[in-house]
Amino acid sequence: MAIPAQGLTFTWGGSTLQEVQELDISQALQTAAQPTVNRFAAGRAVSLLTGEITLTGLSMSGLKPSNIGRARTLLITVPVSATQQLVLWHGIAQYAGQVVRAGVNGAVQLAHRFTLLSVSSRAGSIETI
Numbered sequence: 469m470a471i472p473a474q475g476l477t478f479t480w481g482g483s484t485l486q487e488v489q490e491l492d493i494s495q496a497l498q499t500a501a502q503p504t505v506n507r508f509a510a511g512r513a514v515s516l517l518t519g520e521i522t523l524t525g526l527s528m529s530g531l532k533p534s535n536i537g538r539a540r541t542l543l544i545t546v547p548v549s550a551t552q553q554l555v556l557w558h559g560i561a562q563y564a565g566q567v568v569r570a571g572v573n574g575a576v577q578l579a580h581r582f583t584l585l586s587v588s589s590r591a592g593s594i595e596t597i
Contacts (some may be wrong), residue, residue, distance in 0.1 A: 471554060475547045478523060480561065480582075483530030489546065489577070493557060495519030495584060521561060521582040531580050533565050539585055545595075547578050552594050560588035571593030 478485040498518045503540035519540065541588045561582035569577040 471546055471548055473546070476556075477543075477545050479533065479541075479543045480530060480563070481538075485523065485525065485527070485531060485580075486529040486564050487526040489526065490522075490524040491556075492522045492524075493519065494521075494543075495587075519584045520564065521557065522579055523582075524577055524579040526575055526577065528578055531563065531566070531578075533566065536565055538563055538579070542582060547592060547597065552597055555590045555593050555595060558590040560585040 476488065476491065478488050478491075487529075489556055497517055539560050539562040541559070543558050544556040547553050562585055564581045564583045566581065567579040569579070
């Protein structure tokens with residue numbers, strides 16, 4: 469069943485982000501050998517969820533360039549009915565940077581990029597509003 473992309477909400481560190489027009493989430497499980505910290509853990513495989521989120525919109529509200537490098541909780545939800553919402557993503561995300569685009573006679577677009585640092589078990593769940 470398709471989920472309409474209306475009513476998406478984006479909250480980073482308690483600030484609701486305004487006028488987001490596009491969302492792109494890429495995530496993958498990455499496995500790597502643990503660095504040599506001590507002789508008991510050396511060489512063990514560690515799996516981490518890695519990835520990034522890019523939000524493209526028309527506003528800098530809540531995402532000033534001075535926040536680049538800071539990590540906060542990011543929550544992205546979308547309503548699926550009048551009483552329920554799908555949590556598309558919930559976890560810690562570091563604000564990694566932004567790209568500003570502008571064209572003659574067009575609106576200024578801001579693409580905000582986040583690096584995923586952790587994911588909550590809420591991600592992917594349906595909750596009552």
